Amino acid sequence: MRFLAMPLLACSAVFAAPQAPVGPALERPALVSRQPQRSVLLGAAQAGARLVAVGERGIVLVSDDEGTRWEQVSVPVSVSLTAVRFADERHGWAVGHGGVVLHTQDGGRRWVRQFEGVAAARALLEQAQKRGTGVSEAQRLVAEGADKPFFDVHFFDARRGIVVGAYNLAFATEDGGQTWQPMGDRLDNPKSLHLYAVRARGNTVLIAGEQGLALRSDDGGKTFKRLATPYAGSYFTAELPADGGVILAGLRGNVWHSRDGSAWTNAGTAMPVSFTASVSAGPDVLLANQGGALFRLGAGGVEPLPTPPGAPVTALLPLQGNRLLVLGLRGASVLALGSKP
Template sequence: MTMIKWTLLAALASAMAVPFTRPVIADGFADVLDTPALQSEYAMHSTYTGLTQAGERLIAVGQRGHILYSDDAGKHWKQAQVPVSSDLVAVTFPTPQSGWAVGHDGVVLHSRDAGQTWSRQLDGRRIGQLLLDHYQPRLAEQPDDADLQQRVSDAQRMLDEGADKAFLDVWFESARVGYIVGAFNLIFRTDNGGLDWTPLLERTDNPSALNLYALRPVGNDLYVAGEQGLVLKLDRASGRFNAMPTPYNGSFFGITGKPGAALVFGLRGNVFRSTDDGASWSKVELALPLSITASSVAADGRIVLVSQAGHVLVSTDDGASFHPRQNTVTSPVAAAQVTFDGALVLAGTQGLRRLAHD
């Protein structure tokens, strides 16, 4: 399965998307990397794929560079100022003020004011050169290293192709240290708040360059999930992401859990749980053959999973079992967030909706 979760949701959204007016460009082309996100009264109805908390503020990111923020747990929203109109996929705030969002065209955005305004730190036009600058000096020292030869060749190809890259998730452990992951094994780390990014492609057990869909901590462990049953865990001593064997070879779209219980979830309702730091995984039976595309953990310890179609499943036993929550409306969902007041906000092809705490 090589289809990115965002691509699937975007396809579902295409028939129902609200039309947006674009600026008229004299030469017939406007690069989304140079076109600020349009301020629009219809922004609430756009497709959204990422949600997070910034303190008690809720932040949503999505299609056409739209970013919304809410200070009342998703009841009302305001639109942020964003310098690009690339589709955004994921967002994280390690502190109430400082956060990052990533998406298509290799975009990495940073906010210093709790998500009200954003600046660009990286885009796909720079990624190929960044990779070349990292791997070419190493190849000069080890000219017979086949792995480095391939990485330099791949970097040159990315440079030649331009901005067509996709980052699919982002997570920061502090306001300075963070990671971004994406298509074809793209993975970078920053130690200075995104001013510089270090490639980690050679530090992953991912020889087939599978897509990396999700990046999340569970307890003290940092996991990456991707295609073909790929689950990686960071070994902090070596700085390497080591493969964790799983009993499933389909795509995993996300990671969730709490100390002592990690869960990965993905295609066709497949959810697997580990209680031994990722060394082994057992299947969690959901009786729901739909892809699981979103998750959140409540302050009271409940773990929430949401299907591609919007079914909400809740666990009160650390992910060992889940029971369905009654929904009044179902629609494709890409992200979920339990808010400070216990409500559940869902993001997807029909915008943002809030389900009160039951």
Template sequence: MRKIALCCTFCLFTAGAVAAAAANMLLLGAAHSNAGIVAVGERGSILVSTDEGESWRQVAAPTTATLTALSFAPDGERGWAVGHDAIILQTQDGGRTWTQSWQGENLEDSFLDVCAVDATTVLAVGAYGFAMRSDDAGESWHPLSPQDDDSHLNRLTRAPDGRLYLAGERGTLLRSEDAGETWDPVPTPYDGSFYGVLPLQSGALLAHGLRGHAYRSEDDGESWSPVETNSESLLACAMETRTGTVLLAGQARTLLQSKDDAQRFAAPSAVPAPATAFLVETSAGRVLAFGEGGARFLTLANDE
């Protein structure tokens, strides 16, 4: 039986009470807004930090469903969070307050990611091909069909040039050049699950997924080269710091670091929480990991 992406795997491991300090909470997504850093997770948890992740406070949410991801419009005020029970929430004040934007009739549907493409266009994707689109900043939603099958759609990424990349199971990699109106398949040498595509500052792409698989492309996905990770773990998330360090993180205490544009990875001496779902860089250049251990700072090789 297929897993509903990383969040359901995490749910098997966590049983702690929700704590505003974000020390033992399951957190699955985070993003910067005008209010600070906003994180979402289990049981409808929404946390806001106004001091770059040093402390957190919990804000009210109109749901108890697990929230898996969030994204903010360019203004940093309007944002959307998605999760289980086919729920989409919205905020107009940077994440300080939230209301329900939309909920599907089938509560077994789950959203796994959301992307605010621009000021008005928002895409939400999830398990078994479930996807919705709004062209009016969340006032209304309509079904989106990036592809014909029911593969899980795990992660949406917007590149600096506006292109969108969608990663999913069964080797699914899709690309859109028209804000998600149409999608083209990107051939890859891997038929397992991808959990994300990271556009690098150099223009290269890094795709990552199950069992330590990672691939790098220098021609916008026309060809791919395998990247040696020396890992068998699910690589759930990736990010590139402002100084060009590329990070991969995921299950089984996996944290990998590259200093050469994602061509080679090695593990720094410090490791994150047992499972990491998302990474965010603060304005001061520190890296926050979100996952089973709540929100915590990572120590990278250049920090020592």
């Protein structure tokens, strides 16, 4: 099996104590933490006025005061959760290890399991058997069980969504996650490279992955075209900024910006530290790296933000008042960005 070549901090909280095997962890609720806000947190989203953060061992936190106080809520699994997204203030989805997909209908207070790796492998096998190709590979996935993670999720509305993960795992739903259909065959990814990030703006969908992989759809994810990117290393994060362009960032401080997906500008730093998180904040794109440094992508490239260095960063979420929620190995913190230079 190929090694998951991604930042350690985004790979099931390896800086913490080892996790239990995935199978039992899919059936066991998350343990209650004494200091959940200091846990390894990997993703965050806004559900109306509420903040929701997810992380190692199935931890899900909610905050109703923009990150001042956090409360852990009950979750039916104890696998690490890597990303969370909300379609509106009530309907949200979290994904993670074991191919798990969790769903909430009350803004993140209560969660149910919708999907997991065994069901994903069986769906792939059923698809392969119908088509008469790829059956042996799908059978291998079934035999290996729920050992492959989803890394990211996007929902266009409360019914249509996409999840992506390791080894070209990609599924789509049209009914709010009640059923999931394999969509890896839509992707030009013959090596089954890992898919680390999915972003969407309108009908444009961008998927970024390892070994320079970038895929774009202009019809809401029905079809995808592989982009020719100038870097052969992994892209761990991506954005579709308001100007209609494409931004890819990842290994060794690489950041690439394109207006049309064909001509690229290197906007990275001289610091060979991998970018692990990004977010579009109005007209700006903010990035964070494995060293805990924050940056703004401006006309002159990546500009460091005057913020104190911290622990490795896993996710960013803009807040009101020019503030930023920063997640990482030390939990959640809120930073004031100040005015632009």
